[in-house]
Amino acid sequence: MKARIKFRKNGVMKFIGHLDIMRYFQKAIRRAEIPIAFTSGYSPHMIMSFANPLGVGLTSDGEYFDIELTEPIASREAVKRLNEQMVDGMEIVSFVQIPDDKKSKGMSIVAGADYLSSVKNGSLPEDLAEKLEAFYAQNEICVVKKTKKSEKEVDIRPMIYKLECRNGGIYMRVAAGSVQNLKPELVTEAFARYLGMDDEEVAFTHHRLETFAESEDADGKTVLVPLDALGTEIV
Amino acid sequence: MRKLALDDDILLNIEKPARYIGHEVNSVMKDKKAVDIRFAMCFPEVYEVGMSHLGIQILYDMFNRREDTWCERVYSPWIDLDKIMREKNIPLFALESQDPVKDFDFLGITLQFEMCYTNVLQVLDLSGIPLHSEDRTLEDPFVIGGGPCVYNTEPLAEFFDMFYIGEGEVVYDELLEAYKKWKRAGKSRKEFLEMAAEIEGIYVPSFYNVTYKEDGTIESFLPNNPHAKEKIKRVVAADMSQTTYPLKPVVPFIKVTQDRAVLEIQRGCIRGCRFCQAGMVYRPTRPRDINMLKETARAMLKNTGHEEITLSSLSSSDYNELEEIVTFLIDEFHTQGVNISLPSLRIDAFSLDVMSKVQDVRKSSLTFAPEAGTQRMRNVINKGLTEDDILNGAGQAFEGGWTKVKLYFMLGLPTETQEDMEGIAVLADKVARRYYEIPKDQRNGKCQITASSSFFVPKPFSPLQWATMQPMEEYIRRAGIVQEAFRNQLNRKSLRYNWHTAEVTVLEGVFARGDRKVGKVLEEAYRLGCIYDAWDEYFDYDKWLQAFENTGVDMDFYNLRKRELDEIFPWDFIDCGVTKSFLIREWKNAMEGNVTPNCRAKCSGCGAATYGGGVCFEGKN
Numbered sequence: 144m145k146a147r148i149k150f151r152k153n154g155v156m157k158f159i160g161h162l163d164i165m166r167y168f169q170k171a172i173r174r175a176e177i178p179i180a181f182t183s184g185y186s187p188h189m190i191m192s193f194a195n196p197l198g199v200g201l202t203s204d205g206e207y208f209d210i211e212l213t214e215p216i217a218s219r220e221a222v223k224r225l226n227e228q229m230v231d232g233m234e235i236v237s238f239v240q241i242p243d244d245k246k247s248k249g250m251s252i253v254a255g256a257d258y259l260s261s262v263k264n265g266s267l268p269e270d271l272a273e274k275l276e277a278f279y280a281q282n283e284i285c286v287v288k289k290t291k292k293s294e295k296e297v298d299i300r301p302m303i304y305k306l307e308c309r310n311g312g313i314y315m316r317v318a319a320g321s322v323q324n325l326k327p328e329l330v331t332e333a334f335a336r337y338l339g340m341d342d343e344e345v346a347f348t349h350h351r352l353e354t355f356a357e358s359e360d361a362d363g364k365t366v367l368v369p370l371d372a373l374g375t376e377i378v
Numbered sequence: 379m380r381k382l383a384l385d386d387d388i389l390l391n392i393e394k395p396a397r398y399i400g401h402e403v404n405s406v407m408k409d410k411k412a413v414d415i416r417f418a419m420c421f422p423e424v425y426e427v428g429m430s431h432l433g434i435q436i437l438y439d440m441f442n443r444r445e446d447t448w449c450e451r452v453y454s455p456w457i458d459l460d461k462i463m464r465e466k467n468i469p470l471f472a473l474e475s476q477d478p479v480k481d482f483d484f485l486g487i488t489l490q491f492e493m494c495y496t497n498v499l500q501v502l503d504l505s506g507i508p509l510h511s512e513d514r515t516l517e518d519p520f521v522i523g524g525g526p527c528v529y530n531t532e533p534l535a536e537f538f539d540m541f542y543i544g545e546g547e548v549v550y551d552e553l554l555e556a557y558k559k560w561k562r563a564g565k566s567r568k569e570f571l572e573m574a575a576e577i578e579g580i581y582v583p584s585f586y587n588v589t590y591k592e593d594g595t596i597e598s599f600l601p602n603n604p605h606a607k608e609k610i611k612r613v614v615a616a617d618m619s620q621t622t623y624p625l626k627p628v629v630p631f632i633k634v635t636q637d638r639a640v641l642e643i644q645r646g647c648i649r650g651c652r653f654c655q656a657g658m659v660y661r662p663t664r665p666r667d668i669n670m671l672k673e674t675a676r677a678m679l680k681n682t683g684h685e686e687i688t689l690s691s692l693s694s695s696d697y698n699e700l701e702e703i704v705t706f707l708i709d710e711f712h713t714q715g716v717n718i719s720l721p722s723l724r725i726d727a728f729s730l731d732v733m734s735k736v737q738d739v740r741k742s743s744l745t746f747a748p749e750a751g752t753q754r755m756r757n758v759i760n761k762g763l764t765e766d767d768i769l770n771g772a773g774q775a776f777e778g779g780w781t782k783v784k785l786y787f788m789l790g791l792p793t794e795t796q797e798d799m800e801g802i803a804v805l806a807d808k809v810a811r812r813y814y815e816i817p818k819d820q821r822n823g824k825c826q827i828t829a830s831s832s833f834f835v836p837k838p839f840s841p842l843q844w845a846t847m848q849p850m851e852e853y854i855r856r857a858g859i860v861q862e863a864f865r866n867q868l869n870r871k872s873l874r875y876n877w878h879t880a881e882v883t884v885l886e887g888v889f890a891r892g893d894r895k896v897g898k899v900l901e902e903a904y905r906l907g908c909i910y911d912a913w914d915e916y917f918d919y920d921k922w923l924q925a926f927e928n929t930g931v932d933m934d935f936y937n938l939r940k941r942e943l944d945e946i947f948p949w950d951f952i953d954c955g956v957t958k959s960f961l962i963r964e965w966k967n968a969m970e971g972n973v974t975p976n977c978r979a980k981c982s983g984c985g986a987a988t989y990g991g992g993v994c995f996e997g998k999n
Contacts, residue, residue: 155382158395163631170403170629170683181715185738188685189715200390228683230403263386348386 144212146221147241149371153202154232161196167233168208175224180211194250194370195319195354198326205257205353207370209241209250218377239374253320255304255367257352258327261312265345268338272308278337279306286333299325299333304367306330313347316367319354327351383471383478384459392458396631397425400451400473403629404681406438407474408448414558417441418472418482418519420452421490422497423912428453429628430636432690433488433525437546439624447554450474451628452485454497455504457910463504470504479505483557485519486542489527489534492889493882493912498537499904509901511539511584516567520557520574528581529659530838532948533892533900535583539571543952544579544613545645547621552577572605579613582606586951588894594935596893596946612659612954616991618645619667625677629684638686638719639678641671643703647692648977648993650984651749652760652968653788655837656692658956661986663977663993668699672706679716687711688719695724696978704732712736722747725771730778740822743782744775750791751801757971758793759842760964765805769812776813781822783809787831789856789877792845793969799856802829803863803875810869828874831860833883837890838949839956841964847887847937853880881919882911887937893948896936898929957985 152164159167169189172179181187190211197203221238229235268274278284284300302325305316313334317325327349335345355367382389382399389395410416419438421428428434434451441449450472455463463470469478479485485507487498502509507518514521523534524542531541542549553574560570575582585606589597601608615621627639646663647656675687687707694700700723707718718736722745723729733742746768749761756763772783787802806829813825833853836845848856857877864875888896903925910916926933941947943962950958960983967974974982977993987994 155399155401158389158399159631160396163396163633166633167403167631169685173683173685174403174680185736186717187715199395200386228403230401232401 144215145209145241145243146212146216146238146377147207147209147371147374148221148225148238149236149369150206150208151204151234151236152197152206152232153204153234156230156232157200157202160199161193164197165191165193165208171225171228172210174228175221177210177221177224178213178216180213192250195253195256195324197351201327201349201351203351204236205351205369207250207354215240215377221377237371237374238377239371240377241374251321252356252373253354253370254318254322254357255316255355256319257314257316257355259309259312259314259350259352260327260331260347261310261350263346263348265340265343267311267345271311271313274338275306275308275313275334278334279303284333286329288329299329303330314352380476383468383476388459388462392462393456394425394632397453397456398459398473400476402631403683404626405451405474405628406442406448408442410448410475410477413448414446414561415444415448415484415554416482417447417449417484417486418452418479419449420479420485420487420501422454422487422494422501423490424456424910425453425630426632426634429630429634431488431490432636432640432642433546435624435627435640436622437486437550438628439626440547440550440622441554443622444551444554446558448474450482452479452501454500454910457916460500460504460909469506470501480507480518482519483561485521487521487523487538488525489523490525491912492527492533492886493917495534495889495900496904496908496911498534499901500909502537503904510536512536514539514567520567520570526655526659529655529952529954530890530892530949531581531583532588532894533889533896535894536897538583540574541581541583542579543581543610543954545615547615548613549577549579553580572603575603575605575607578611581610581952588948596948599946599948599951609951609953612952614955614989614991615645616664616989618664618992619670623670623674625674626681627678629682636688637684638688638717639675639682639684640688640690641675641678641703642666642690643671643694643697643700644691646992648696649693649762650760650964650974650976650982652758652841652964653749653791653834653837655840658839658841658961658984659954660692661955661977661984662989662991663696664991665697665699668702671703672710675707675711679711685715686717686719689721691721694721695729696976701728708732708735724767725775727774730775734778739779740781742780743784743826743828744772744780745784745786746771747786748805749786749788750794750798751787751803751805752798754971755791755794755798755801757973758968759788759791760968760974762973762976765808768805769808772809773812773815776816776821776825779822781813781825783825783827785809785827785829787829788834789831789860790833790848790853790883792842794856796859799859800863802831802860803867803873806864806873806875807867807869810867810872813872814869825872826874827869827872828876829864830876830878831857832878833880835883835886835890838947839952839954839961841961841968843891843947843961844941844943844965846940847884849934849938850880850884853883879914881922882917884933884937885911885919885922888933891947892936896931899925899931902929955984955986955989960984 180190194207218238222235225235283298288297302318331347358368360366441447520539522540523538528541556573571582574580585603587602591597644665646660648663750756806827836842906921
């Protein structure tokens with residue numbers, strides 16, 4: 144049976160990269176004695192897959208990974224045991240069973256993510272809300288995406304689903320996952336440029352609020368739901 | 379949450395920020411106002427190397443069991459951060475509290491190899507602690523050194539307030555109690571050093587005067603303070619089953635060199651290889667009780683969640699209950715997806731059987747350490763491994779499906795001849811021949827025999843401590859002879875040979891057997907910019923040569939001079955259990971090619987029995 148685990152990553156844990164977070168959980172799961180399944184062979188490893196890796200320096204309230212269980216364990220018990228093994232800054236939020244079928248599997252289902260970008264250095268204009276609205280109202284927002292090999296210009300506007308002012312920072316819902324993925328810093332950089340400010344004048348920290356999958360609502364309309372909404376509590 | 383010593387902009391712009399934030403599972407946090415003693419424990423290397431060291435984990439755990447003491451960890455900042463800290467005047471800090479090292483009561487530095495000495499100066503310098511003991515005040519921590527390099531402390535004598543000679547488990551409590559007493563009394567720095575000097579195993583270098591003869595060798599080495607002992611006796615934990623052991627070792631976030639639970643099954647070695655310092659200075663061999671080991675293994679895995687466990691000792695095959703402990707680990711943990719990483723074991727039916735259970739035979743390789751290419755040379759160094767042992771072991775392994783063999787050798791050993799050098803290639807070829815004796819349809823393609831050699835460096839307290847080294851060009855010439863011999867072997871296409879660089883060897887030679895006079899070379903090399911000398915990409919031999927030239931110290935005096943049997947060595951004030959008369963006897967046996975049996979086969983009266991434990995008393999009750 145498969146389970147999906149939601150966790151938060153805050154504080155100094157933002158300096159721990161994705162691969163090391165995986166290692167951290169492999170050890171935590173052993174300490175918590177969660178009945179996880181292993182692959183066979185000389186060096187067996189845990190059956191585990193992570194959604195949408197978070198970059199170093201970012202914090203999050205909505206991180207997920209899936210595991211395969213050898214036997215059921217109650218959601219509440221699993222959350223409690225795992226939380227007893229967490230360091231400060233890491234917190235297990237939920238532990239739910241997900242269907243065994245292929246299409247809910249792994250992290251190919253990730254479709255979007257919410258971020259809150261707050262000002263770290265410098266300041267934003269007083270009329271942030273209006274400026275953001277005007278920025279978002281553009282037909283296209285072109286940025287230069289750098290890869291290891293090349294640089295290319297991309298229109299990120301279609302990948303921004305929501306953009307508004309929240310708590311003095313910038314809230315956004317953007318495309319995420321293996322098909323399309325937009326990093327929040329590309330949005331804030333483009334916005335700063337739009338305002339005519341450079342890196343020296345304003346810098347942001349980014350916090351992921353939630354990770355979403357596509358689902359259908361009661362009317363058959365495609366909507367984004369948090370990944371753990373696709374699972375059920377194990378009792 | 380605690381405030382980090384480095385800000386986000388720094389941490390996000392250096393390699394692996396996790397090296398500097400602490401916060402790992404099982405790291406110990408205490409209230410600094412509620413403790414009397416703050417101890418900064420340092421391994422002067424990068425985090426991943428330092429975190430892999432068992433000794434620090436043992437002491438960290440032992441200190442933190444004391445309510446009045448908070449022990450934290452310190453490692454060398456990597457090159458990138460080192461530069462930033464110098465530019466921005468950021469003092470070196472301990473990982474747990476993130477407080478500057480300078481605020482601590484003690485800075486303990488473990489000295490595991492000579493090539494970390496410039497990093498010792500880096501740590502002191504970045505901490506804002508004066509490099510020289512004599513310049514320190516009550517504002518500075520006491521700097522104490524430990525680890526295998528304390529068997530010749532003298533190159534570092536000026537930089538340390540004291541050295542701890544022996545096993546950490548023994549007199550630290552006494553030292554810390556003395557410290558509390560001294561602190562309450564509000565006395566001078568020197569008065570604490572005097573209290574420390576009276577504790578067995580503690581050596582305070584400033585309390586000794588060294589005079590030299592015309593020829594540069596030591597004339598006398600005598601205490602200048604009534605509290606200082608004439609001889610420092612190495613302290614030893616007689617019963618290894620009664621010592622503390624870390625059941626909750628710190629679990630790093632990032633992958634470190636030794637990324638697994640480590641079970642120390644015994645200390646010391648019965649073999650008596652004559653080049654080996656550890657084989658002498660950790661005598662007597664003391665095994666741990668098997669039940670203690672089983673419980674320790676269970677607790678460590680439960681508390682860390684490590685996916686791998688390994689055994690540690692100088693020679694695991696000599697642990698009497700090896701079969702039982704290995705079988706236990708496999709039965710108890712391998713089924714739960716825990717890898718059992720075996721140390722290099724003597725190759726026999728048992729070890730091949732367990733290896734085939736825990737490793738993929740096709741991918742793993744077998745390791746032999748013949749150390750020398752001919753039986754004559756192996757007799758000189760008292761390496762009890764014969765050619766038959768190697769060929770039989772390799773043969774059994776080949777028949778079991780293995781195809782890869784690694785062979786380790788030393789070059790530049792005393793009395794070495796051309797035949798001994800070429801013997802390395804000949805032996806490797808014999809191993810390959812043994813493989814090709816297996817009918818073609820029963821073997822797995824080609825075999826791969828990899829031979830590596832390092833150049834021999836004579837170490838204090840080993841029977842070869844009198845040996846003369848070679849000039850660097852000679853080492854390179856000898857490696858060339860071996861390489862040429864490999865080209866002439868029948869199975870050359872199945873053989874590989876590589877050797878370690880000679881530049882590091884000659885420097886190691888100077889610091890391994892150097893006296894107080896080489897301390898200034900070290901300081902000058904550091905001043906010229908040398909750090910991380912153990913890393914090929916940062917090792918700068920030209921700067922070192924410059925440092926010798928600037929200080930007028932002659933490298934050849936330390937490496938190429940013939941040492942007489944009656945010479946006073948810089949380490950002779952240490953009584954490490956093994957007596958000088960035994961070492962002289964063994965040196966003579968080496969020169970005559972006589973083999974000395976191991977401790978279990980026959981006691982050779984080395985002197986270590988004075989510690990009252992271990993193999994010296996096996997079967998005597």
